[in-house]
Amino acid sequence: MHMNSAPHLLIEDRAEYERILDDALRTAHDRPDLAAVGERLNAEQLRTMALNATALITSAAAAEYDHFVKVREELRSPSASSVGGADPVVAMGGGVSESGAGFGAVLTVLAPVLAGTAALIFLIVGYVLKMLNPEPSFAETLLAVGWFFGALTAAGILAAAIGLLITALRNSKTQVPAEEAGGELPDEVARAREAWRHALLERGVVPFLRAALSDPSADPASTTPPRRVNRMPKIGYSGPDFSSPSEGSSSTSRPTFTSPDFTSPDFGGPEHLPE
Structure with a gap:
């Protein structure tokens, strides 16, 4: 439809x-x-x-x-969510801190990923070396570094969770327009x-x-x-009336022509010359 x-x-x-x-x-x-x-x-x-x-x-x-x-x-x-004269200052401050908050968010997301990857690599290599006989001396060092990065991973995940919670609480103040589609207006x-x-x-x-x-x-x-x-006027167009001329009018108005009469001259010999 x-x-x-x-x-x-x-x-x-x-x-x-x-x-x-x-x-x-x-x-x-x-x-x-x-x-x-x-x-x-x-x-x-x-x-x-x-x-x-x-x-x-x-x-x-x-x-x-x-x-x-x-x-x-x-x-x-x-501007609908701003209240009071200090709101433009708050908005400007929010705009300035947005770049810092964006870098912090990226760092919060990447830190646990990088630390977890490093911890996994060091721990795998460290435990593989410990199975060798004789055991290399730096196997314990690799394991210690691996567990250190594991601790950083856990700390990064905790920091990310706290950041998400703070962001959710901060954005909850501007949820009124977002509820327009499904909630009460x-x-x-x-x-x-x-x-x-x-x-x-x-x-x-x-x-x-x-x-x-x-x-x-x-x-x-x-x-x-x-x-x-229908409140709009309907405009109609009709074609002009064209009629072909009748046979009688054409015959009366058409000029007639008659061909001239031509007579041939009389030609004869010298004996026919006029006297």
Whole structure:
């Protein structure tokens, strides 16, 4: 099923538009003006027509939708999480320390890996040398170095775990925008969203369905919305009338030409000369 691209609807809100449409069709029999669903047009045909007319339907609630998008974007912007006049300083400080935090994070990740690799190599070589007879004198040294790197590996893993815990606690303060998709919305965004949903349903979806049910010429397979809800004037063009001239007029208006009469001169011999 194809859904037209609506100028007043972002991609992330198209699923919400479809949910509103489906709810309206599911509860259509609770509305007296939509009780005719299923008689001439069924719910699936009406849904197809409404999806093809997405731009027209959503334009009925364009003001509420613009306000909803504006409030949502303000919540998502980085400045929404700042409180007080000291926040720009904190943000600048965070930007300065980000590079240091990034290097520290890389070091925290690489240190256990490198130390663990070194510990494994030294321990394997040390234990292999201890099996030789006679045992080399530096076998014990290699084992000691291996266990030292093993201790560094354990310390690095512990430091990484602590760093991850601190990062999770620090980022938990900015989780409100991230919960928008699955959790509860902030009050202002929720009110703006509900106002848009109500306006879209009452001024867009329901009037469209009502007009489609009452329009006997509505074609469910057509991408053209019903005439009664089409607010754009239909401009028609008709070709000019060209008629071929009739035979009678052509015969009267056409000039006639007659060929001149040519008579041959009389030629004769000298005996025929005039006297």
